[in-house]
Amino acid sequence: xxxxxxxxxxxxFAALCLGMDRHYEMVFDRALPRRxxxxxxxxxxxxxxxxxxxxxxxxxxxxxxxxxxxxxxxAGLLLIWFVTYRPRTALAAGALCAxxxxxxxxx
Amino acid sequence: xxxxPGAGLARYRWAVASRVAAAMFGGxxxxxxxxxxxxxxxxxxxxxxxxxxxxxAFVVYAIGVTWVFATRTAWRAWxxxxxxxxxxxxxxxxxxxxxxx
Amino acid sequence: MTSAKxxxxxxxxxxxxxxWLHTWAGLVLGWVLFAMFLTGTLAxxxxxxxxxxxxxxxxxxxxxxxAQAADLAQxxxxxxxxxxxxxxxxxxxxxxxxxxLLYQVPKxxxxxxxxxxxxxxxxxxxxxxxxQTRGGxxxxxxxxxxxxxxxxGRWLASIAGMFMLVAIISGIITHKKIFKDFFTFRPAKGGxxxxxxxxxxxxxxxxxxHLMITFSGLVIFMAMLxxxxxxxxxxxxxxxxxxxxPTFAQTKAGPQAAPLLPLGRFVAEAQxxxxxxxxxRIVVSHPGKAGAVVSVGREASERxxxxxxxxxxxxxxxxxxxxxxxxxxxxxxVTAGTVIGLHLGLFAEPxxxxxxxxxxxxxxxxxxxxxxxxxxxxxQKAGAAAQQAFSLRxxxxxxxxxxxxxxxxxxxxxxxxxxxxxxLDGRSAWETRAFFIAWGLAFLYAFARRARMxxxxxxxxxxxxxxxxxxxxxxxxxxxxVSLPAGDWVMAGFDLAALxxxxxxxxxxxxxxxxxxxxxxxxxxxxxxxxxx
Numbered sequence: 133x134x135x136x137x138x139x140x141x142x143x144x145f146a147a148l149c150l151g152m153d154r155h156y157e158m159v160f161d162r163a164l165p166r167r168x169x170x171x172x173x174x175x176x177x178x179x180x181x182x183x184x185x186x187x188x189x190x191x192x193x194x195x196x197x198x199x200x201x202x203x204x205x206x207a208g209l210l211l212i213w214f215v216t217y218r219p220r221t222a223l224a225a226g227a228l229c230a231x232x233x234x235x236x237x238x239x
Numbered sequence: 240x241x242x243x244p245g246a247g248l249a250r251y252r253w254a255v256a257s258r259v260a261a262a263m264f265g266g267x268x269x270x271x272x273x274x275x276x277x278x279x280x281x282x283x284x285x286x287x288x289x290x291x292x293x294x295x296a297f298v299v300y301a302i303g304v305t306w307v308f309a310t311r312t313a314w315r316a317w318x319x320x321x322x323x324x325x326x327x328x329x330x331x332x333x334x335x336x337x338x339x340x
Numbered sequence: 341m342t343s344a345k346x347x348x349x350x351x352x353x354x355x356x357x358x359x360w361l362h363t364w365a366g367l368v369l370g371w372v373l374f375a376m377f378l379t380g381t382l383a384x385x386x387x388x389x390x391x392x393x394x395x396x397x398x399x400x401x402x403x404x405x406x407a408q409a410a411d412l413a414q415x416x417x418x419x420x421x422x423x424x425x426x427x428x429x430x431x432x433x434x435x436x437x438x439x440x441l442l443y444q445v446p447k448x449x450x451x452x453x454x455x456x457x458x459x460x461x462x463x464x465x466x467x468x469x470x471x472q473t474r475g476g477x478x479x480x481x482x483x484x485x486x487x488x489x490x491x492x493g494r495w496l497a498s499i500a501g502m503f504m505l506v507a508i509i510s511g512i513i514t515h516k517k518i519f520k521d522f523f524t525f526r527p528a529k530g531g532x533x534x535x536x537x538x539x540x541x542x543x544x545x546x547x548x549x550h551l552m553i554t555f556s557g558l559v560i561f562m563a564m565l566x567x568x569x570x571x572x573x574x575x576x577x578x579x580x581x582x583x584x585x586p587t588f589a590q591t592k593a594g595p596q597a598a599p600l601l602p603l604g605r606f607v608a609e610a611q612x613x614x615x616x617x618x619x620x621r622i623v624v625s626h627p628g629k630a631g632a633v634v635s636v637g638r639e640a641s642e643r644x645x646x647x648x649x650x651x652x653x654x655x656x657x658x659x660x661x662x663x664x665x666x667x668x669x670x671x672x673x674v675t676a677g678t679v680i681g682l683h684l685g686l687f688a689e690p691x692x693x694x695x696x697x698x699x700x701x702x703x704x705x706x707x708x709x710x711x712x713x714x715x716x717x718x719x720q721k722a723g724a725a726a727q728q729a730f731s732l733r734x735x736x737x738x739x740x741x742x743x744x745x746x747x748x749x750x751x752x753x754x755x756x757x758x759x760x761x762x763x764l765d766g767r768s769a770w771e772t773r774a775f776f777i778a779w780g781l782a783f784l785y786a787f788a789r790r791a792r793m794x795x796x797x798x799x800x801x802x803x804x805x806x807x808x809x810x811x812x813x814x815x816x817x818x819x820x821x822v823s824l825p826a827g828d829w830v831m832a833g834f835d836l837a838a839l840x841x842x843x844x845x846x847x848x849x850x851x852x853x854x855x856x857x858x859x860x861x862x863x864x865x866x867x868x869x870x871x872x873x
Contacts, residue, residue: 134691145523148522148523149522149523152520152522152523154520154524155523194644195644195687195692198644198682198692199691199692199695201548201549202549202692202695202696202698202699203695204545205545205546205548205549205695205698205699205702206695206698206699208545209541209542209545209546209698209702211523212523212524212525212541212545213525215523215525216525216526216527262506270566271566271568271569272568274566274568274569274572275568275569275571275572276572277569278569278570278572278573279572279573283670283672284670285573285574285583286580286583286584286672286673287670287671287672287673288573288672289569289570289572289573289574289580290562290584290672290673290675290676291672291675292569292572293559293562293563293566293569294559294562294672294675294676294679296566296569297555297558297559297562297566300502301502301505301506301509301555302509304502304506305358305361305506305509305510305513308357308358308360308361308510309354309357309358331572335572
């Protein structure tokens with residue numbers, strides 16, 4: 133479940149990143165279409181929130197919040213690192229994490 | 240920071256030094272006055288009031304220092320630190336007999 | 341600046357002012373702050389580092405139950421310190437399974453300190469026999485005392501902390517595109533842009549942590565820093581300390597001798613009162629006398645706020661009666677306790693502890709990239725102006741000495757630990773001496789060889805770090821070949837971390853080697869500040 137929390141954080145940040153013009157263009161070589169912007173950003177925020185829930189599920193709300201902040205920082209830094217050098221891989225990893233998270237949560 | 244074009248380098252440096260002093264020492268005076276005043280006036284058990292007062296005093300110090308460098312002139316900076324400090328110190332003095340139960 | 345300005349221009353004026361404040365608040369004590377951040381990061385693993393530096397101690401096992409350990413401590417203390425005014429016992433924990441004892445020596449010999457600190461091996465009841473070293477404690481103490489005399493070290497550290505807090509606040513205000521540039525890192529652009537991006541990313545992503553750790557660090561020393569708050573309400577500062585830390589409250593005692601009840605029973609009763617909560621420390625005032633008080637404090641790791649302000653119970657040591665109960669649960673105590681507890685991180689289980697470590701390292705990198713950015717910015721602006729060139733060279737050399745030099749010094753500290761004979765008298769002083777000598781030499785090198793200081797010092801640090809596990813294998817039997825199969829994660833973890841740090845430092849040394857004309861290479865260094873070992 134804690135890995136699920138991390139995956140959700142990474143996926144959430146990846147979605148939010150993709151939902152920004154600058155980074156979308158890096159990956160897809162075209163401008164961010166308006167109809168993609170809202171879903172991407174919504175998904176991003178939802179994933180981050182779910183990450184908090186996953187963290188709380190493991191450690192309780194107070195401890196879990198502290199863990200979540202740490203997970204967010206680490207996931208964010210990792211994403212930025214990857215996106216800078218391998219934008220497509222970084223964001224594909226985001227999709228992978230999004231898919232893996234529910235599976236991990238169920239285990 | 241905000242060098243006044245016509246004022247000259249020396250004047251600018253004095254202004255900066257003045258602000259730094261206002262921030263560090265004026266700010267400390269303000270923080271101490273805040274801590275003392277709150278420690279006496281907060282309606283809690285003595286040790287709780289002192290702890291709360293000190294926690295808040297740190298916040299006041301940090302905000303104060305930031306404000307010193309945002310405000311228009313160095314004179315205002317000093318005023319903004321020492322003015323409230325004096326007021327709080329007076330309040331502390333007024334509340335002192337009650338606080339020292 | 342007049343009040344007639346349009347709001348946008350006023351915003352610009354504020355941002356400029358905050359940018360100026362941020363630059364100078366960060367630079368003036370930046371080198372001190374870097375050292376504080378790096379040693380603080382390592383201090384999260386203080387007992388683990390100490391354990392690695394004392395390979396004679398056996399691998400960690402489950403800690404002895406508290407009541408049993410308390411009785412063991414009592415037997416030792418009754419024999420060795422029957423006349424001490426106070427006994428302090430730190431009960432075994434999973435991270436520190438030894439019994440930590442401290443007792444006051446009533447009449448110390450001239451030149452000796454007034455208290456003695458001992459570690460007992462619970463399995464034998466004897467003092468732990470391992471090479472004398474300050475271990476992780478040296479790094480922990482350096483973090484907030486900078487190896488300076490009391491109280492100057494902690495005052496300097498606190499002032500640095502205040503500068504840091506101001507730097508963070510002004511940094512937030514001045515960062516124009518905090519959301520837009522959230523994910524932006526452009527090392528290819530090189531020079532100032534790349535360093536700026538790196539600095540921004542490290543700062544923003546770790547912002548909750550950086551803000552928390554800086555503010556809470558100041559709060560830890562609040563009694564020293566803002567005594568006005570205490571004297572306002574208390575005639576006697578000692579009374580405040582007793583109220584704040586009832587576990588350590590000082591008491592008076594009668595002169596007659598009276599036998600002290602077994603400490604184990606106090607521990608058992610305390611744990612029953614806390615409904616299964618664990619005891620963490622015991623303070624016995626006036627053992628063996630009438631009026632002895634046994635104070636049992638709850639274990640720090642059980643809740644965030646228990647780091648320094650744990651609940652405690654005070655008992656009469658002779659009759660066993662419960663004298664007082666302090667739950668430390670007022671709003672003020674829980675708030676202060678939580679703030680302080682978040683800084684100490686004692687509550688963190690392994691995953692969270694590594695997260696703390698990672699984000700703290702990012703904070704270290706934040707300070708490091710900030711210092712590098714100052715140089716990069718001015719280098720890009722500097723023409724032939726001699727004035728600028730001097731300050732630029734000075735800061736660059738100071739940067740190299742305090743950043744790369746500190747990494748070298750840390751590696752040397754661990755090398756010294758393995759190389760100095762275990763039986764050598766005063767070896768712990770020699771270990772720390774080696775640390776400072778290495779650091780000093782690194783500074784000298786930085787000023788002597790300015791063109792090559794960065795790649796050379798980083799390469800040296802890298803080499804020393806990478807060789808550390810090899811040195812471990814050559815000098816002890818607890819190397820990776822043994823610790824990994826045995827699942828001894830403390831020893832193995834240290835060695836692996838040394839390898840990782842070495843790799844990172846080597847990569848940075850490589851990047852630093854590229855000629856100035858291609859600044860594109862340098863910024864990648866911004867990533868993960870400087871690792872030790």
